[in-house]
Amino acid sequence: MLLAKSLPSLPDCLKTDEALIRGCESKVWLHIDLDESQHNLVLVGDSDTRIVKGLFAIVLSMYSGLTPAQAKEIDAYAEFETLGLIKHLSPSRGNGVRAIVDTIQDKLSQW
Amino acid sequence: MNNIAELRHDFPLLTRAVGDQPLIYLDSGATSQKPQCVIDEINDFYSKNNSNVHRGLHSLSESATSKYEQVRDKLAKYLAVSSQEIVWTSGATESLNIIASGITQSLSSNDIILISALEHHANIVPWQQAAQLSGASIHIMPIDKYGVLDLPNALDMITRLKPAVVACTHASNTLGNITDIKRIIGTANQVNATTVIDGTQALMHLRPNLSELKCDFYVGSAHKALGPTGLGFLFGKYDKLNALPVFKTGGEMIDTVSFSKTTYRNAPAKFEPGTPNISGVLGFGAALDYLNAIDIARLKEYEQTLFKYCLSQLQEIPGIIIYGDMQYNIGTISFNYREEHHYDIATLLNSYGVALRSGHHCTQPLISELGIQGTLRVSLAFYNSHADIDTFITALKNSIELIEG
Numbered sequence: 001m002l003l004a005k006s007l008p009s010l011p012d013c014l015k016t017d018e019a020l021i022r023g024c025e026s027k028v029w030l031h032i033d034l035d036e037s038q039h040n041l042v043l044v045g046d047s048d049t050r051i052v053k054g055l056f057a058i059v060l061s062m063y064s065g066l067t068p069a070q071a072k073e074i075d076a077y078a079e080f081e082t083l084g085l086i087k088h089l090s091p092s093r094g095n096g097v098r099a100i101v102d103t104i105q106d107k108l109s110q111w
Numbered sequence: 112m113n114n115i116a117e118l119r120h121d122f123p124l125l126t127r128a129v130g131d132q133p134l135i136y137l138d139s140g141a142t143s144q145k146p147q148c149v150i151d152e153i154n155d156f157y158s159k160n161n162s163n164v165h166r167g168l169h170s171l172s173e174s175a176t177s178k179y180e181q182v183r184d185k186l187a188k189y190l191a192v193s194s195q196e197i198v199w200t201s202g203a204t205e206s207l208n209i210i211a212s213g214i215t216q217s218l219s220s221n222d223i224i225l226i227s228a229l230e231h232h233a234n235i236v237p238w239q240q241a242a243q244l245s246g247a248s249i250h251i252m253p254i255d256k257y258g259v260l261d262l263p264n265a266l267d268m269i270t271r272l273k274p275a276v277v278a279c280t281h282a283s284n285t286l287g288n289i290t291d292i293k294r295i296i297g298t299a300n301q302v303n304a305t306t307v308i309d310g311t312q313a314l315m316h317l318r319p320n321l322s323e324l325k326c327d328f329y330v331g332s333a334h335k336a337l338g339p340t341g342l343g344f345l346f347g348k349y350d351k352l353n354a355l356p357v358f359k360t361g362g363e364m365i366d367t368v369s370f371s372k373t374t375y376r377n378a379p380a381k382f383e384p385g386t387p388n389i390s391g392v393l394g395f396g397a398a399l400d401y402l403n404a405i406d407i408a409r410l411k412e413y414e415q416t417l418f419k420y421c422l423s424q425l426q427e428i429p430g431i432i433i434y435g436d437m438q439y440n441i442g443t444i445s446f447n448y449r450e451e452h453h454y455d456i457a458t459l460l461n462s463y464g465v466a467l468r469s470g471h472h473c474t475q476p477l478i479s480e481l482g483i484q485g486t487l488r489v490s491l492a493f494y495n496s497h498a499d500i501d502t503f504i505t506a507l508k509n510s511i512e513l514i515e516g
């Protein structure tokens with residue numbers, strides 16, 4: 001809950017259909033790009049539910065500022081396991097955290 | 112006669128925990144829990160009596176066949192119809208598909224299919240398919256802003272549009288509303304419309320008497336009435352049922368087969384190809400025995416008391432918005448808290464051991480008519496207690512505090 005409040009909301013103009021991650025009960029928007037130096041990742045996102053937004057904040061903090069090569073090495077599942085949050089990644093949760101992680105990895109593989 | 116409040120002890124699953132909290136099961140609309148006798152019956156079948164039905168002369172098969180057919184009689188009696196009018200299916204969804212696809216061939220582009228705005232996707236999508244293939248058009252019987260069917264409007268539409276088909280739910284899975292299907296069927300019969308009633312949610316709570324309701328078709332799923340999953344039924348008035356074309360084909364349903372031509376048996380056999388869900392049927396038989404032993408008037412009274420109690424407790428929480436018919440209801444309450452996403456509250460409630468459903472409940476058109484994204488849904492059954500509701504309300508208040516905190 002607190003983490004969700006700490007993550008700033010996306011302006012509505014960035015909540016586009018292209019940024020929407022499908023396959024979740026909640027809506028999740030994700031933008032991922034390289035910063036001005038073209039080295040490090042910048043990720044912004046939002047969700048219409050507090051819990052997913054809070055989990056999303058954790059995911060974003062794992063990847064932000066890394067180079068794409070470093071980011072590819074991240075095992076978000078293992079990180080969630082250590083945080084005791086792995087149940088939120090189960091497919092039946094339908095909350096899209098799994099989809100967020102998979103989408104990030106998918107985008108990384110395009111760099 | 113049994114005390115209804117004691118019956119929960121017959122349901123072993125209700126004693127389990129979720130994490131370190133006792134389970135509070137408020138999701139009977141999704142599936143009912145099973146009494147021990149149903150579990151025992153299935154277990155007995157596989158450990159003592161397993162054999163196929165309608166084949167073989169050996170005693171095992173004969174006894175399985177006769178027990179299997181007795182359950183058809185039991186369900187027929189429960190619904191006050193005759194056994195040959197009952198077809199076993201894999202569930203309400205398949206039953207509705209058999210009816211809609213069967214009726215498609217007799218529809219043309221002049222025909223109208225009338226459905227209500229309350230329907231489950233299972234009573235929408237097969238009709239869309241029928242409309243697409245036949246050119247018929249679909250019209251919707253509307254609801255008011257609370258989600259209650261506008262009955263005068265619905266009756267007027269039936270009289271005015273003279274639809275070929277009127278398909279309507281007996282009780283809404285999302286809102287719990289009990290529809291006045293007696294008047295809908297009565298009016299539909301005056302214009303010779305084929306009436307298809309989705310009784311999936313009504314079967315256990317209302318014990319429908321179909322010879323009084325006089326509908327052409329009525330469907331349901333065993334798992335929502337104490338029985339196992341994977342089994343449902345289709346009731347059809349015999350002439351209408353037997354006139355439907357076959358849906359799936361194969362063994363058991365046939366009269367004679369040669370390589371050039373096959374003739375089919377009459378209903379119900381013509382709709383039951385292949386080896387049926389024998390253990391499911393036997394388990395459902397035990398469920399029907401169990402339900403029949405409960406006085407229906409007392410069951411309804413108990414469920415209504417629980418419903419009214421839960422409703423009044425919810426109404427006392429500021430910011431709770433409740434949808435649906437609060438008077439004629441099977442004991443299902445859909446609600447939201449202010450603008451909060453149902454997902455957050457359902458997830459928090461789960462951590463208190465409270466199992467309820469959140470989302471659109473397979474009724475997306477209804478949810479969008481109500482102008483919302485989804486709801487939280489409490490669906491009660493006679494095996495719930497006042498204490499369940501107290502625990503739920505406390506958990507809900509705590510969840511709200513966490514969100515607002």
Ligand SMILES: Cc1ncc(COP(=O)(O)O)c(C=O)c1O
Pocket residue numbers: 140141201202203204205231233234280282283284309311312332343473
């Ligand atoms: C009103 C209604 N109709 C049809 C169905 C479909 O039942 P099944 O999934 O058992 O086929 C359901 C199940 O949720 C329901 O609630």
